[in-house]
Amino acid sequence: MIDIHTDILPGIDDGPWAIDESIKIVEKAAGAGIKVIVATPHILEIPSSDLCNRICKVASELEKEIISRKINIKIIVGAEFFISHDLPEYIERHNKLIIQYKKNISYWNYLHTKFHYMPKK
Numbered sequence: 296m297i298d299i300h301t302d303i304l305p306g307i308d309d310g311p312w313a314i315d316e317s318i319k320i321v322e323k324a325a326g327a328g329i330k331v332i333v334a335t336p337h338i339l340e341i342p343s344s345d346l347c348n349r350i351c352k353v354a355s356e357l358e359k360e361i362i363s364r365k366i367n368i369k370i371i372v373g374a375e376f377f378i379s380h381d382l383p384e385y386i387e388r389h390n391k392l393i394i395q396y397k398k399n400i401s402y403w404n405y406l407h408t409k410f411h412y413m414p415k416k
Contacts, residue, residue, distance in 0.1 A: 297331040298324060300375065304353045307336045317357055318364065325368050332368055335375040350374070 301324075302310040305317045324332060334354050338346075351372055358370045376382060 296329045298329050299333045300335050301332050303332055304334045304336055314360055321366055321368050325366050333371045333373045335373045338374045338376045
């Protein structure tokens with residue numbers, strides 16, 4: 296089973312505050328039969344390279360901790376993008392936070408979006 300929307304990354308938007316909290320969530324997910332978790336922090340506007348790199352780094356650190364604890368779950372980096380007029384341009388230039396999943400000979404790219412965001416005035 297694949298969980299395609301999880302705020303699992305510690306210290307990023309409304310995810311857990313610490314990696315130990317993330318691990319508790321991962322352990323419960325593994326117990327429920329989940330094999331892949333897509334980390335999807337909210338992206339309210341087109342992210343800077345710094346934010347993309349931070350998300351990827353935190354996901355990598357979480358993945359290393361999961362491996363060291365021998366938990367059978369894979370973390371995939373993604374994002375929940377709020378729709379904006381800049382989004383197509385971002386996708387064309389950068390794809391770090393596009394959900395990319397490969398299993399056997401199949402390969403999928405997903406863009407997780409949210410439509411109900413209203414910018415503050």
